[in-house]
Amino acid sequence: MKKSDLINKYLDIVTRKGISSSSKKSLKFYLDYLFQNIPFVGKSMLDIGGGCGLYSFYAACKGAKHVICLEPELAGSTKGTFDKFRKLSASLSLSNVTFQPIRFQDFDSGNQIFDTILLHNSINHLDEEACIKLQYDDAARNRYKFTFQKLSEISAPGAKLIIADCSRYNFFASLGIKNPFAPIIEWHKHQSPEFWSSMLLNYGFINPKVRWTSFNNLRKAGRLLFGNRFTSYFLTSHFVLVMDRNVSKKSNSEIKIHVQ
Numbered sequence: 001m002k003k004s005d006l007i008n009k010y011l012d013i014v015t016r017k018g019i020s021s022s023s024k025k026s027l028k029f030y031l032d033y034l035f036q037n038i039p040f041v042g043k044s045m046l047d048i049g050g051g052c053g054l055y056s057f058y059a060a061c062k063g064a065k066h067v068i069c070l071e072p073e074l075a076g077s078t079k080g081t082f083d084k085f086r087k088l089s090a091s092l093s094l095s096n097v098t099f100q101p102i103r104f105q106d107f108d109s110g111n112q113i114f115d116t117i118l119l120h121n122s123i124n125h126l127d128e129e130a131c132i133k134l135q136y137d138d139a140a141r142n143r144y145k146f147t148f149q150k151l152s153e154i155s156a157p158g159a160k161l162i163i164a165d166c167s168r169y170n171f172f173a174s175l176g177i178k179n180p181f182a183p184i185i186e187w188h189k190h191q192s193p194e195f196w197s198s199m200l201l202n203y204g205f206i207n208p209k210v211r212w213t214s215f216n217n218l219r220k221a222g223r224l225l226f227g228n229r230f231t232s233y234f235l236t237s238h239f240v241l242v243m244d245r246n247v248s249k250k251s252n253s254e255i256k257i258h259v260q
Helices: 001-015 024-034 054-061 078-092 127-131 138-155 173-176 193-203 218-225 227-235
Strands: 044-048 066-070 096-099 114-120 155-166 207-214 238-245
Touching: 001 024, 001 054, 001 078, 024 054, 024 218, 044 054, 054 066, 054 078, 054 096, 054 114, 078 096, 127 138, 138 155, 138 193, 155 193, 193 207, 193 238, 207 227, 218 227
Parallel strands: 044 066, 044 114, 066 096, 114 155
Antiparallel strands: 155 238, 207 238
16 A cells, blocks of 8 residues: 555544544644654654554554554553554554553663654653642652653664643743633643753754644644644643654753744
8 A cells, every 4th residue: 555545544544533633634734733843754762651552553654664652551441542543553453552551761772773752742641740839849850750761762873853832931820720721731730942952952952943823723824823822822732842862972961942
């Protein structure tokens, strides 16, 4: 099956089965935005906190040679998550995506390194308690330092690290009221993209680039109008941070954040 046909089949399946709540066109628009300029053909990807594999299977459909989806075991949820993963794998006839029901901290890559590492709405869930205290607690920082060092060690030289999440800074959060666009977000459990990149710069990741998401159903017009830091502050404060694994491992202290 041609790659374009496989991607179209993937979009049909994940939207028809409700794995994605977006429409087919909106999902395709977001996937193109999330993985902008990310090469997949012949590459490997680690999807941390990847649920049932929505993004893992997309990478495989785009030509990734091997993808690992990590989704830690949670009471009452793992069985359903893996069942969705298994059915999606069978529907797409893909065997190069594997599922491991463990935390990233417990993941053993063996000798494998990855060309792309994705944390989609999961970086704060690596250690929620520590994430809340990161700005002022050394013990919390040390817990994340272990995680970031591990990320660095399993990243191939030049690998892409993609972090998508909500920033802790939001207009509604500052007022102490529920955000109508993101009513379930617990803002104090998140950090800004600048904060994450400032930590990751110490572990061999460079060239931080930040993009702000908007309403995918509005497509390009929505991205032009709302895909910036200012308007995002009044909406969902959702960002995509992309960094490169340093090849030379030189000091990163002089590197500046590039915001799009």
